[in-house]
Amino acid sequence: MTLPRPATLPRPHRLDLFIALSGLTGGLVLWSFGLYLTRDHVFGQRWAVLVPLCAMAGAEALRRTAPRTxxxxxxxxxxxxxxxSGNLATLLMFTDVVYASVVYGTPxxxxxxxxxxxLLTVTFTVVLLVWWENAAALVIGAxxxxxxxxxxxxxxxxxxxREAAEAARxxxxxxALLAEMDRTQAxxxxxxxxxxxLHDMVANHLSAIAIHSTAALSLDDPATTRQALTVIRENSVAGLAEMRRLIGLLRRSGEDTEPAAAPTLAGLDALIAQAGANGGPGGLSFVLDDARERAAGLPAPVELAAYxxxxxxxxxxxxHAAPGEVRVALAREPGALTVEVTSPYGERPGPTAPGSGAGLVGMRERTSLLGGVFGAGPVxxxxxxxxxxxxxELPVDASDEERA
Incomplete structure (x- = not known):
């Protein structure tokens, strides 16, 4: 059976030990010179003053670590x-212990x-005033x-x-932490x-380059090789131009310049024509079915996301598509713009380019940022x-109840 260890007082703080030692030394000096607070006393022995003096010095040593004790x-x-007879040092140390019990004690x-x-001050003052019936009781109370x-x-x-300063800190x-979190999220x-x-601007050109370069290497036909090299050059030049535009935007960020024009749905015809030039040798044809009203305008974020x-x-x-027709359909429904692209699904003959899945992730993120609905898969x-x-389905009006 293990007996519980007796409770021990915490180790005094170094500054408290210094204060206790200083008070004890001062009290001993006053005692050695016979300087007392009063001559009326119960215990007349000279050494009796040292007992409360030493006890008070011990209390001073515990003022910070054990304020209640x-x-x-x-x-x-x-x-x-x-x-x-009383000692002035004992009285002064008492005032410090009372102060420390409030500063370092529990709430x-x-x-x-x-x-x-x-309450004790008022009680003693009233009792002395009733007992003595003298104004001196007010002085003692003070x-x-x-x-x-x-x-x-x-x-x-x-x-x-101190608590207010700690709360402010x-x-x-x-x-500062919230600001750092906001900065990190931004x-x-x-x-x-x-x-x-970057993916949307460059992936199209690099995919065409990869497909046609593979075809040029695998087919020993001068005409096919020349056609492939022509497509590779066109996509290389276009991809380089897109990269330079993006780098220019990044370098000019923070400058007081006009924002660069973002691509809009008005450029879909050129995009379809370019896709037809890249996919024609692989048996792909591209059709644009735009059922929107031409006069109806769209917010810039919606047009950019749709493009x-x-x-x-x-x-x-x-x-990835098998030979056949790739159809791009646009429709304006109440409160939303619908974008639908269908392509033949199956085995593709000839060279292909590897995919990473980042394109689907990017399309889903663009739709989610606008509060829309996105889906992709075989049908x-x-x-x-x-x-x-x-x-x-991209919401057109941010204040529309359906979008909320």
Whole structure:
């Protein structure tokens, strides 16, 4: 059976030991010169003054690490000091212990000590005034308040200021942390946007280059090789121009310049024509079915998202679609723009380009940022043909109830 270890007092703080030693030394000096607070006493022995002095010095040593114990010991010591000739150092150390019990004690003690000392001050003053029937009782009451109530109130004020300063520091740290989180999220969002733009602008050209270069290497036909090299050169020049435009935007970020024009749906004809030139040798044909009203305008973010979705869908068709017709359909429904791209689904003869899946992720992210609905996967049309369909519904009006 293991016996519980007896509770031990915490180790005194170094500064508290210095204060206790200084108070004890001062009290011994006063005692050696015979300087006392009063001549009326119960215990007349000269050494009796040293007992409460040493007890008070011990309480001072515990003022920070055990404020409640220190206050109890100090209260007993000050009562004992009143039964002797009295020592000024004992009285001064008592005021410091009362102050420390409020500053370093528990929140409950910090609230109670000022009220208790104030009540004791008023009680002693009233009792002495009734007993003595002399104005000297008011002076004694003021002295009691000075050595008990006043240090407690001072400690309460200091504690409140410290807690307010700590709360302000915590608020500042939280504000800085939130600002850093916002900055990190902004950087991540900007990097994701740049990744989508870079992928959508360059992937189409690089896919065409990969397919036609593979065809030129695998087919020993001068005409086919020349045609492939022509397509490779056109896509290389176009891809280089897109890269230079993106680099220019990044370098000019932060400057007071006009924003660069973003691609719009008006450029779909050129995009379809370019896809036809790249996919024609592989048996692909491209058709644009635009059922929108030409006069109806669209917000710039919606037009950019729709253009990039069509661009990436055409790139995927060039890399993976079987020979046949690739159809791009646009329709304006109440509160939304519908973009649908269908391509033949099946085995593709000839060279292909590898895919990473980043294109579908980018299209889904663009649609999600606008609060729309995105879907991609194989479907079967009315004639039993297997198609790969990409469909996105992009809200047109941000204040529309359906978008909310």
């Amino acid at each position: 220190a206050l109890v010991v100090a209260a007993l010591a000050i009562v004992g000091d009143q039964l002797t 409950a003690a910090a609230r109670r000590v000022p009220y208790v000392t104030g 002295l009691i308040g000075t050595v008990s109530f006043l240090p407690a109130v001072t400690g309460s004020i200091v504690r409140n200021h 915590l608020r500042a740290e939280q504000t 950087v991540v969002a900007e990097r994701a946007r740049m990744a989508r733009e 990039r979705i069509v661009q990436e869908s055409l790139t995927n068709a060039l890399k 079967t049309d009315g004639r039993g043909r297997r198609l790969w369909r990409v469909r996105a």
